[in-house]
Structures are given as structure tokens and as C-alpha cells.
Amino acid sequence: MRPVVGCTIRGTHMNKLLRIEKLVKHFGHGKKAVTVLNHVDLDIHAGEIVGLAGESGSGKSTLARCIAGLHSYDSGAVYFQDALLPKKFSAVDFCQQAKKLQMIFQDPLSSLNPRLTIGDILLEPLRLNSDLSAEMQEQLAIQWLQRMSLKSSDLSRYPHSFSGGQLQRIGIARALIRQPQLLICDEPISALDVSVQAQIINLLKDLRDELGLTLLFIGHDLAMMRYLCDRVAVMHQGEIVEQGCTTDVLEHPQHAYTRKLVNSSPIFL
Amino acid sequence: MSHPALQIEALSVTLPTARGIVHAVRNVNLAIAAGEMLALVGESGCGKSVTAQAIMGLLPDSARTHAHTALFNKQPLLTGKYQKNIAMIFQNPMATFNPVLTIGYQIAEPLRLLHGYSRKDAEHETVRLLERMQIADARQKSLRYAHEFSGGMLQRAAIAMALACKPELLIADEPTTALDVSTQAEVMALLTELRVEKNLSMLFITHDLGLVSHHADRIAVMYAGEIIETASTSSVLDNPAHPYTRALLAALPIRHSNARLAALEGSPPDLRFPPPACAFAERCAKAMPICIQQSPPVVEQHHAARCWLHNTGHTHE
Numbered sequence A: 001m002r003p004v005v006g007c008t009i010r011g012t013h014m015n016k017l018l019r020i021e022k023l024v025k026h027f028g029h030g031k032k033a034v035t036v037l038n039h040v041d042l043d044i045h046a047g048e049i050v051g052l053a054g055e056s057g058s059g060k061s062t063l064a065r066c067i068a069g070l071h072s073y074d075s076g077a078v079y080f081q082d083a084l085l086p087k088k089f090s091a092v093d094f095c096q097q098a099k100k101l102q103m104i105f106q107d108p109l110s111s112l113n114p115r116l117t118i119g120d121i122l123l124e125p126l127r128l129n130s131d132l133s134a135e136m137q138e139q140l141a142i143q144w145l146q147r148m149s150l151k152s153s154d155l156s157r158y159p160h161s162f163s164g165g166q167l168q169r170i171g172i173a174r175a176l177i178r179q180p181q182l183l184i185c186d187e188p189i190s191a192l193d194v195s196v197q198a199q200i201i202n203l204l205k206d207l208r209d210e211l212g213l214t215l216l217f218i219g220h221d222l223a224m225m226r227y228l229c230d231r232v233a234v235m236h237q238g239e240i241v242e243q244g245c246t247t248d249v250l251e252h253p254q255h256a257y258t259r260k261l262v263n264s265s266p267i268f269l
Numbered sequence B: 001m002s003h004p005a006l007q008i009e010a011l012s013v014t015l016p017t018a019r020g021i022v023h024a025v026r027n028v029n030l031a032i033a034a035g036e037m038l039a040l041v042g043e044s045g046c047g048k049s050v051t052a053q054a055i056m057g058l059l060p061d062s063a064r065t066h067a068h069t070a071l072f073n074k075q076p077l078l079t080g081k082y083q084k085n086i087a088m089i090f091q092n093p094m095a096t097f098n099p100v101l102t103i104g105y106q107i108a109e110p111l112r113l114l115h116g117y118s119r120k121d122a123e124h125e126t127v128r129l130l131e132r133m134q135i136a137d138a139r140q141k142s143l144r145y146a147h148e149f150s151g152g153m154l155q156r157a158a159i160a161m162a163l164a165c166k167p168e169l170l171i172a173d174e175p176t177t178a179l180d181v182s183t184q185a186e187v188m189a190l191l192t193e194l195r196v197e198k199n200l201s202m203l204f205i206t207h208d209l210g211l212v213s214h215h216a217d218r219i220a221v222m223y224a225g226e227i228i229e230t231a232s233t234s235s236v237l238d239n240p241a242h243p244y245t246r247a248l249l250a251a252l253p254i255r256h257s258n259a260r261l262a263a264l265e266g267s268p269p270d271l272r273f274p275p276p277a278c279a280f281a282e283r284c285a286k287a288m289p290i291c292i293q294q295s296p297p298v299v300e301q302h303h304a305a306r307c308w309l310h311n312t313g314h315t316h317e
């Protein structure tokens, strides 16, 4: 593994917001058990944007879900702000975690409740725990929609009547309205056209600069990762095979799988 | 182009919503030859998927579809019937599969129902198709359910299912969005191989201009329900004519540059009230008075762009 020294870690503090140590996750039991995460180590510093690339099926989404408490894990440890997260989340743990950490999913349609209007989807988390008046909450929802290039009239529409890209932007607004410290983005822009991609990426970068938001960005587009991420980690068959500064990893890949990934990236312009 | 296999002229689709009628597809012309791959690109929400669903006959009953011509291999489309010789791969592989049936069962279904395979033959063919899509341990995997597959594996299984229909036209709606770049390259190579081998026509909907540049023969660029530019792949990418196409290409990250990405400002028009003239004028840096008064004509040439800048009488930049 590449040493981390020599890589300037940017961020508001040098402290580790998230620390993952030797995380192991199996699916299934007994003979049928499959190891999906095999001793994964990963640190994320506050204010940093870390990219996670890798083969499809290598366990990227599973890792994200373990951090967010959507999956239990088998062994190892996950620390968020130095507090050890339970291996299996209770409902209370989950609500606690949701205030600090939000996730944007790979598949926007199935992550939005089809029976709620966009307004309800955005405001649901605020209604539960917020001191803001109903009017202020709605203003906030409209602000986020507009920041995502959607219209305030969209508040009363239902998810099925939006295009894939519009849904993904709604998912992002829903996550950010809660002002999390860590945002996990599981392929947030793959369904967007390049111009809207640029909009979202600029926005994520701004949020990092303005609010010190920390990001774990799962993606396949290496050109975009090179642009956005301070560091990248590459996953292959449940293991992180290489991690380091983005330019180091993408320009001088050490592991055979990273080389394969870099070489098959469609080079354009 | 030789006689096109898919021939669509003046296709319009409107969708009723609680807040008014959405003019999702407006006056679209599309032609794809046998064995040709046409890439359809454009801003999210511009009507690419609705166009594809109209061709497939998959729109909700409430949708109103109208076209001057809509033929595939001389057979009429838009008849409200399921199109047997057209298969589609969707943007969202999770929604493609029924969660309570095994993947293998669902791939075998069209083989048995449409092509009269026995159960055993269908199972065989299913495993072969999955192997062809580079799914390791295909026999085992065919007994699994959708939630046990990763996004990428599921999309490959969806392609196997589409191929089980033995289509002559394959509509792929962002088929490789969920795949890592090396799997993506493999799947695209497979699709290209199938296209050549079976002389398949393909409508390839995507946002990935890198993939388009490698695989598509021609590109059609869509904006606010209309096709605004169409030409050969190299012609569009090297000499984009429409300001919207130029904006798209400008938004790509440039190698070794940390400059802010050039995102297009503003948002596309509300398709409940499509503008009567050029739909892009509001966001266009080169807009002229005529652009908000009159709809630009459709230029029918080898490189067609719907823009007043490219009309005679107005100078080209």
C-alpha cells in the first residue's frame, strides 16, 4: 500500500471525521456466506473529499451502507468523531447518525417515497426536529430546489413525474437540507447530463468550501474524480487495493486493477 | 443513409399532470439504419426517455402520442401494442426486475413465451446469455434475486434479458450508467459486437460523451423536447453547431485543470408552456431578436442544427 505521507491533507481541521478499521461484512450464513468487505481501512478527514472507485460489485455501496447504519457489519470498527458506531444500529442510533451523516443513492426513484410530494419529501426531516416555523421551512425547501435548478412549483409534484436527473437533484436537496457533516454520495451524478453534472459538482465543491462539508464520493467517472476529489481509494473484490492523493493514484497507479481501470477510462478531448 | 429501419417523423407526446399538460416530445424526427447506433443526448428532463417509451409503446394510457410517420422495418409503431422485435434496457436496472422472481426465471420468460423454448432449453440459453454478459458463476447467479446483485451486475442481467427477446432494434436508456469504467468498456464492446453480428439497430440514450465518441455512428442532441442538432459523431463533437451542444461540450472537466466547471446557467423551459420560438434562446449567449420571435427552421443536411445562427442571412459567429 502507498504511504499517505507527502499528500497534503486539506480541510478545516486535520482531525479524522470518520475512521474505518478492518471492517468485515458477510452476506448470507454458514456455507453460503460471501465476504463482501474484507478488512477495509479508510480514514476521512473533516473538510476533505474522498473518492471511492472500483469494480462494480466490489462492495462500494455496501461500505457506504455500513457507515450509514443501513447494514450491520460483522467485525472491525467504524468511528465517527471518535465515537465507536454500533455494529447494528437501533432506531435511536439511526436517527442520531442521520443528523450527522446523509446519503445520496445510486438509484433516485426507489429512494424517494412515491406517495409523498416533493415538498413533503424535503420537509419531512425538518418537521420532526426543527425550530423553524412552517413558513421558514417551506422557504428553505424552495431555496434548495432553486439551488438545484428546480422550480418552486415542483413542491407539489410527485416523484414519478420527474426525469431521472431531476429526481437525483431532489435526492441531493433532501440530504443537504438537514445540513449533515458528512455526505456520502453513491454515484450521485451518473444519471445527469454533463452540464447538470458540472452544476452539482460545482455545488458540492462550494459546500465544502463554505460549510466545511466532508464528502465520500462513490463514482465511476475518473475524469470527474480527478477534478473533485482530494484523495481516492480503489476497491476490488471487497478490499481497498490502493489509496492516496488523486493525482498520484490516477497518474501513477500501483495496483494492477487500478491500472486496468485507468486504462479503460474513455479518454475524451 | 440506406433505407432507415426506424423511421420517425414529427413525433409529439403530451403527458397530462395535475398541474397541466406537459409537452414532453415536440415534433421529433429520428431515423436509424439497420446495424447503426444513434446516440440521443441532452439535458435531463428533455424527453429522451419519453421518446424511447413512445417507440416501445410503454407510455401510460393517459399519454397522447402523435406522429406523421412511425415505422420500424415497415411495420407501424404507436399502435398501442407491445413491439415484439424491439427490446429496451432501462436507466434503472432495479426497476427492470421483479423482486420476488429469480433473475434466471425472468430472462427465460421471453424465451419461452415469445420464442417457444422448452423450459430446459430456456434455462440453458439464460445461462449462456448471462455468461456472454460476463457474469461469473452464471448458473448459480441465475437462481438469485435482484437485491442480491450489485448495480453493475444487475444492468448486465438486464441486457441479457433484452437480448432474450431477440430484438432487431435495441433501445438502451443509459445502459452503462451504473457500471465501472472497465465493465462499461466490456459491455459497450459486447453491444457493438452484437450490433455487427445481428445487424441490430440501436438507439443509445446516454450522458457519457466519451462513450458516444467511441461507439455511436451518429448523434442527435435533444433540448426541451426537440431535436436541435444531428450529424455524424465526429462532426457533432468536433464542430458543434448549436450553442446548446457547445455548452454541453464545454462543461466537461479538462485534464490537468482545476478551473471551475463551465455549467450552463439557468434551467430549461417549463414544458407545460413550451416557448413558441427557440427553446434555448433564454439561456443562449448568442441570442438575437429573431430567436424569441420565430422558431428556427429544421435544417435537413448532413449536419443539421436548429438555430438561427446557421440560417442564411445571418453570419456564422
Ligand SMILES: Nc1ncnc2c1ncn2[C@@H]1O[C@H](COP(=O)(O)OP(=O)(O)OP(=O)(O)O)[C@@H](O)[C@H]1O
Residues within 6 Å of the ligand: A027, A028, A036, A054, A055, A056, A057, A058, A059, A060, A061, A062, A063, A106, B147, B148, B149, B150, B151, B152, B153, B178, B179, B180
Ligand atoms: N442484500 C444482499 N444480499 C446478498 N448479497 C448482496 C446484497 N447486497 C449486495 N450483495 C452482493 O455484495 C457485493 C457488493 O455489492 P455492492 O452493491 O456493494 O457493490 P458496488 O461496489 O456498489 O457495485 P456497483 O458499482 O455495481 O454499484 C455484490 O457481489 C452483491 O451481489
Ligand SMILES: Nc1ncnc2c1ncn2[C@@H]1O[C@H](COP(=O)(O)OP(=O)(O)OP(=O)(O)O)[C@@H](O)[C@H]1O
Residues within 6 Å of the ligand: A160, A161, A162, A163, A164, A165, A166, A191, A192, A193, B015, B016, B017, B022, B024, B042, B043, B044, B045, B046, B047, B048, B049, B050, B051, B060, B091, B271
Ligand atoms: N409519467 C409522466 N407524467 C408526467 N410528466 C412526465 C412523466 N414522465 C416524464 N415526465 C416529464 O416529461 C419530461 C421528459 O422526461 P424524460 O424522462 O423523457 O427525460 P429524460 O430526457 O429521459 O431525462 P433524464 O436524462 O434525466 O433521464 C420531464 O420534464 C418529466 O418531468
Ligand SMILES: [Mg+2]
Residues within 6 Å of the ligand: A060, A061, A062, A106, A186, B150, B151
Ligand atoms: Mg453500488
Ligand SMILES: [Mg+2]
Residues within 6 Å of the ligand: A163, A164, B048, B049, B050, B091, B173
Ligand atoms: Mg431518462
